[in-house]
Amino acid sequence: MSIDDGNLDVGQSVISTNGVNGTKVTTWAVTTVDGVETGRTAVSSVTSVAPVDQVTSVGTRVPPPAPEPAPEPAPVADSGGGGGCDPNYSGPCVPIASDVDCAGGSGNGPAYVAGPVYVVGSDIYDLDRDGDGVACDK
Known part of the structure; x- marks a missing residue:
């Protein structure tokens, strides 16, 4: 079901209820002639044990559509290097x-x-070697 x-x-x-076989006891009246069965009557x-039907739950919920992916961020203005500008720095x-x-340094x-x-x-x-918030200033 x-x-x-x-x-x-x-x-x-999902199977929500497992099925179980039942047990039925029948008593018979048996007629025999010279040890050979000639008739049988219930x-x-x-x-004694009622059977249990297996129950399967079937999904009806329609899940909401997946959210739209966030739009890609606009590229950062480039000064000609081709890779964009790193947002961790301002100025050049x-x-x-x-x-x-830093240009002119030993890097x-x-x-x-x-x-x-x-x-x-x-x-x-690691451009700000002295940690004062200003990099490539020497």
């Missing part, structure tokens, strides 16, 4: 790259920025 279940999504089903029939564009160093790039550059987020490229 199946029942509709509004707590399950459409396409899902005298009584009693169900600090390019988004695997590493950025090995691959990208460079001429300062002063102001740290407004995390100093992910």
Whole structure:
């Protein structure tokens, strides 16, 4: 037997009640002639254990549609480096790259920025060596 279940999504089903076989006891009157059965009549029939039907719950709930993905953020203005400007810094564009160093310093790039550059987020490229919030200022 199946029942509709509004707590399950459409396409899902769960056995909510396991089926169980019942037990029925029948008493017979048997007629024999010279030890050979010649007839049989049911005298009584009693169900000692009632059978239980298996019940399957079938989902009827239609889930809400998945939310629309958030739009991609607009690219940050680029000063020609091709990778955009890192939002952790203000002032001159600090390019988004695997590493950025201060122009004229001892760093090995691959990208460079001429300062002063102001740290407004995390100093992910470690440009502000003295920790005063202004990078590439020497």
